[in-house]
Amino acid sequence: MNRSSSIATRSGALPLTILLGVASGLSSGCGGSWGSITCTSDPPPQISFSGAVRTAATVGMPYGQGLQASSSELLGASHGIEGISLPPGASVDAYGVSWVPGPDFAGTTQAFRVCTDRDFCGRTAELAWSVQVYPEILITRFEVAPAVVSTRGTRVAVVAEFTGGDGQLESPFAAALASGVPLDAGTLSAQTTFTLLVRNGAGDSQERSVVVSAQAPPVIQDTAIYPAVVTVGDTVTLSWSLGGTVTSLTLDPGAWSLDPYRTWEDVAPLPGTTYTLTARNDVGDVATATFTPTVLPRPAISSLTATPPAPPYLGSTEVVALFEGGTGQLGTPAAPGGQAVESGVPVTVGPLSANADLWLRVTNAGGAAAFQSLRIGLSGPGTWEILAGGPGDGRSRHTATSLADGRVLVTGGSTGSGAFPAATQIYEPADGSIAPGPALLHPRRDHAAALLADGRVLVAGGTDFTGAPVDEAEVLDPVAGTSIAVGSAGAAWWFPSLIALPDGAALLHSASMFSTGGGAVLRYDPAAGSLAPLTVVYGLGWVRSFALADGRVLMLSGGRYDLTPSVFLDPANGATTVTGSTLREMAPFEAILLADGRVLATDGSPSAEVFDPATGLFSPTGDPLVPGPSGKLALLPDGRVLVAGGRSSLYAPADGAFRETGGMLGSGDRPLRLLPDGTVLASGDVPERYRP
Numbered sequence: 053m054n055r056s057s058s059i060a061t062r063s064g065a066l067p068l069t070i071l072l073g074v075a076s077g078l079s080s081g082c083g084g085s086w087g088s089i090t091c092t093s094d095p096p097p098q099i100s101f102s103g104a105v106r107t108a109a110t111v112g113m114p115y116g117q118g119l120q121a122s123s124s125e126l127l128g129a130s131h132g133i134e135g136i137s138l139p140p141g142a143s144v145d146a147y148g149v150s151w152v153p154g155p156d157f158a159g160t161t162q163a164f165r166v167c168t169d170r171d172f173c174g175r176t177a178e179l180a181w182s183v184q185v186y187p188e189i190l191i192t193r194f195e196v197a198p199a200v201v202s203t204r205g206t207r208v209a210v211v212a213e214f215t216g217g218d219g220q221l222e223s224p225f226a227a228a229l230a231s232g233v234p235l236d237a238g239t240l241s242a243q244t245t246f247t248l249l250v251r252n253g254a255g256d257s258q259e260r261s262v263v264v265s266a267q268a269p270p271v272i273q274d275t276a277i278y279p280a281v282v283t284v285g286d287t288v289t290l291s292w293s294l295g296g297t298v299t300s301l302t303l304d305p306g307a308w309s310l311d312p313y314r315t316w317e318d319v320a321p322l323p324g325t326t327y328t329l330t331a332r333n334d335v336g337d338v339a340t341a342t343f344t345p346t347v348l349p350r351p352a353i354s355s356l357t358a359t360p361p362a363p364p365y366l367g368s369t370e371v372v373a374l375f376e377g378g379t380g381q382l383g384t385p386a387a388p389g390g391q392a393v394e395s396g397v398p399v400t401v402g403p404l405s406a407n408a409d410l411w412l413r414v415t416n417a418g419g420a421a422a423f424q425s426l427r428i429g430l431s432g433p434g435t436w437e438i439l440a441g442g443p444g445d446g447r448s449r450h451t452a453t454s455l456a457d458g459r460v461l462v463t464g465g466s467t468g469s470g471a472f473p474a475a476t477q478i479y480e481p482a483d484g485s486i487a488p489g490p491a492l493l494h495p496r497r498d499h500a501a502a503l504l505a506d507g508r509v510l511v512a513g514g515t516d517f518t519g520a521p522v523d524e525a526e527v528l529d530p531v532a533g534t535s536i537a538v539g540s541a542g543a544a545w546w547f548p549s550l551i552a553l554p555d556g557a558a559l560l561h562s563a564s565m566f567s568t569g570g571g572a573v574l575r576y577d578p579a580a581g582s583l584a585p586l587t588v589v590y591g592l593g594w595v596r597s598f599a600l601a602d603g604r605v606l607m608l609s610g611g612r613y614d615l616t617p618s619v620f621l622d623p624a625n626g627a628t629t630v631t632g633s634t635l636r637e638m639a640p641f642e643a644i645l646l647a648d649g650r651v652l653a654t655d656g657s658p659s660a661e662v663f664d665p666a667t668g669l670f671s672p673t674g675d676p677l678v679p680g681p682s683g684k685l686a687l688l689p690d691g692r693v694l695v696a697g698g699r700s701s702l703y704a705p706a707d708g709a710f711r712e713t714g715g716m717l718g719s720g721d722r723p724l725r726l727l728p729d730g731t732v733l734a735s736g737d738v739p740e741r742y743r744p
Contacts, residue, residue, distance in 0.1 A: 166178070384401045459478050544560050690744075700712070
């Protein structure tokens with residue numbers, strides 16, 4: 053580079069224009085030509101090392117040599133440093149030399165020669181030195197074996213492979229380390245960091261560290277089994293807690309590999325199975341725990357039989373249960389909560405006054421159970437027989453009406469699924485067959501039905517599936533299979549009562565007539581084919597009505613908040629005559645017209661009452677034995693009355709006594725109908741037939 057500068061001599065000569073030449077790059081000489089100049093006695097330029105002289109370098113590592121230069125204080129003097137001879141890749145500036153030797157320089161000695169710029173007198177200073185180049189320092193392997201130790205103590209060895217220098221183990225202790233030669237580092241019981249330093253003659257070094265981890269022996273504790281006793285096929289939970297270091301967790305049998313942090317597992321054990329839980333760490337420490345659940349066989353019932361299977365009324369039967377895998381409990385009428393029973397050992401059940409549902413439950417200590425039931429039906433007089441699939445099967449709150457030919461028409465009601473069937477059934481007691489009857493125009497339940505003198509059936513009142521009253525009454529013709537509407541039931545829809553009259557008419561009213569506004573009585577006119585209001589009766593309460601032989605209708609009152617009289621009603625004009633009152637309030641109750649013209653009334657209390665229309669008086673009679681008002685009544689051909697519920701009894705008008713007879717299996721709140729052969733049908737629910 054050339055530059056012009058005007059300078060003045062110290063002697064005060066006139067300014068001269070001097071061409072200053074500056075050398076660039078590497079050259080055999082320093083500076084450029086300054087021309088002729090008068091020199092002074094200023095000291096000549098100087099160049100020296102800044103700091104220690106570095107006479108060695110390492111391949112691949114930075115080499116630097118600090119330099120400093122000084123020269124004349126003349127204005128405009130340059131104090132730069134130039135390289136005369138440098139190795140390829142080296143550079144120089146005012147502060148020194150920088151270089152990174154490449155692999156080709158390994159094992160060589162390189163010469164460095166630098167100089168200063170010329171001062172105004174054309175003077176320079178030079179500096180030369182030599183650098184020995186060492187091979188690259190390479191650490192290709194540094195490890196401690198094993199890399200994981202036990203906290204109980206593990207002996208380890210250190211091995212390193214390196215080139216380009218001498219090895220030194222710096223920590224956890226100082227020791228010379230030869231490449232490829234293992235060094236016994238003693239026994240470790242905690243995490244330790246090992247550090248290797250490889251240094252060469254140039255003073256350069258490479259460092260490498262490795263960490264040896266320590267693992268405590270695994271611990272399995274707090275083992276538990278829940279539940280402790282189970283049945284084959286059931287699941288138990290094995291649980292535990294872990295301590296120490298666990299890197300592998302297995303459960304046998306099955307060699308289940310579990311998460312090392314898992315503390316439970318569900319299993320379905322077989323009898324005699326022992327589970328082994330094994331915890332391991334990476335240094336070979338092992339802990340085990342065993343679990344042995346108590347597994348019982350599942351209870352099984354082979355048979356539950358009774359001999360005889362259908363004993364007579366007040367007879368007994370021998371019940372034998374065959375089972376295994378647990379203890380047995382047999383439920384009988386005498387022990388409804390169950391009594392202990394042994395497999396194969398007969399148990400006497402009886403005397404039985406009603407059909408009975410027995411049950412057998414076999415349980416083991418694990419809580420598993422097997423269950424079986426047995427229905428004992430009585431046979432012979434005074435017993436009930438189940439009619440599988442019989443009339444009204446599965447229905448409740450329906451009606452059953454005896455037809456003139458001895459068949460029974462079942463209408464309305466609801467099923468267990470909530471359905472309100474419109475279909476009706478006609479039951480033939482001679483062969484047990486069921487045929488479809490005329491369909492209802494309005495499906496309903498809690499209604500009334502009565503056989504009219506012309507053989508048709510009047511149906512009225514009740515509610516639909518929403519609970520709303522069914523207003524329209526209808527007449528069903530079992531022969532023609534038709535149904536026709538016959539007008540509004542008005543207020544007489546709630547638990548209505550229908551009384552068929554000999555002239556073909558019928559009376560309709562609510563069974564409950566508590567309203568202070570009185571209870572409406574409607575009359576069905578067969579000629580007009582419709583219902584019409586007849587009269588209003590006041591203050592009766594719960595009412596049961598009967599057509600008497602003298603043409604009057606008895607409206608038997610159970611009382612309304614007090615003892616209120618019953619009334620005789622003239623069905624032609626609705627005129628009423630007051631008669632006697634019950635001995636106590638009865639609401640609700642059931643009543644039936646006896647063969648001698650009197651009326652039996654019972655509400656499930658220990659004392660029933662009998663009303664005599666001839667005297668207008670009520671008198672007490674015996675205990676019907678059937679609790680609650682739901683017991684239904686049927687007049688038998690011999691004049692006795694069947695009172696049927698969960699228990700059943702027979703009432704003898706001659707002595708006013710109730711005597712227990714066979715009880716039914718189904719509910720007692722079902723209509724009873726006398727069949728032509730003298731038996732009694734209880735339709736709906738589980739249909740049954742009573743043999744007097």
